[in-house]
Amino acid sequence: MKYVTFSYDDGVTQDKRLVEIFNKYGMKCTFNLNSGIMKEDSCWDNNGVHIRRMTAEEIGNLYDGHEIACHFLTHPFPFELDDKTLDYEIGKDIENLSDMFKCEIVGCAYPYGQYDDRVVAALQKHGIKYARTCGTTSNFAPQTDLLRFMSTCHHKDEKLFELAEKFIAEGSDEKQVFYVWGHSYEFDVDNNWDRIEKLCKMLSEHSDIIPVTNAQALL
Numbered sequence: 001m002k003y004v005t006f007s008y009d010d011g012v013t014q015d016k017r018l019v020e021i022f023n024k025y026g027m028k029c030t031f032n033l034n035s036g037i038m039k040e041d042s043c044w045d046n047n048g049v050h051i052r053r054m055t056a057e058e059i060g061n062l063y064d065g066h067e068i069a070c071h072f073l074t075h076p077f078p079f080e081l082d083d084k085t086l087d088y089e090i091g092k093d094i095e096n097l098s099d100m101f102k103c104e105i106v107g108c109a110y111p112y113g114q115y116d117d118r119v120v121a122a123l124q125k126h127g128i129k130y131a132r133t134c135g136t137t138s139n140f141a142p143q144t145d146l147l148r149f150m151s152t153c154h155h156k157d158e159k160l161f162e163l164a165e166k167f168i169a170e171g172s173d174e175k176q177v178f179y180v181w182g183h184s185y186e187f188d189v190d191n192n193w194d195r196i197e198k199l200c201k202m203l204s205e206h207s208d209i210i211p212v213t214n215a216q217a218l219l
């Protein structure tokens with residue numbers, strides 16, 4: 001009843017290294033992708049690090065064994081979209097991703113963390129069952145409002161390892177979820193890939209902690 005799950009956004013090239021680490025330690029992640037901008041020119045620089053989304057060809061079978069979720073077609077600011085465009089950004093991303101990965105898309109991460117009742121209703125219309133916000137709880141308690149879901153913490157959170165120790169020490173009679181999110185390029189920008197490796201290693205050493213995708217943890 002102790003589940004650990006990860007959520008990483010944008011489908012950038014650094015996901016290759018991240019997947020390698022997750023697979024090495026048997027961890028499961030949900031990758032939130034923008035199917036309309038999987039192109040070479042979907043790139044930017046951050047602190048001297050070049051960040052670029054992968055093309056569909058580059059992705060290939062990289063994410064096998066993990067979950068794919070919606071992150072809107074072109075990573076827009078949801079509040080800036082009229083109803084029709086909002087609907088298209090969600091519906092088309094789900095359609096493309098389910099075609100590309102041959103799976104049902106039931107999850108979402110809000111681009112820029114923007115959501116309100118209108119955005120939530122648009123996701124519901126397309127069958128989305130849970131959606132991650134940028135809010136954090138610093139705990140592992142089950143949540144009832146899955147379309148406004150809050151993670152335990154971002155991987156940059158200064159309490160990350162304190163929370164991991166606390167989770168390891170918890171009893172396992174009640175359902176608990178340790179949910180960590182971020183962007184894989186942040187490990188390059190902050191030069192701290194050891195942080196995610198250390199976390200995965202710690203959690204993998206406890207057989208009562210079950211690594212699952214977001215959908216498996218929440219639904």
Ligand SMILES: [Zn+2]
Nearest residue numbers: 009010111112
């Ligand atoms: Zn994003």
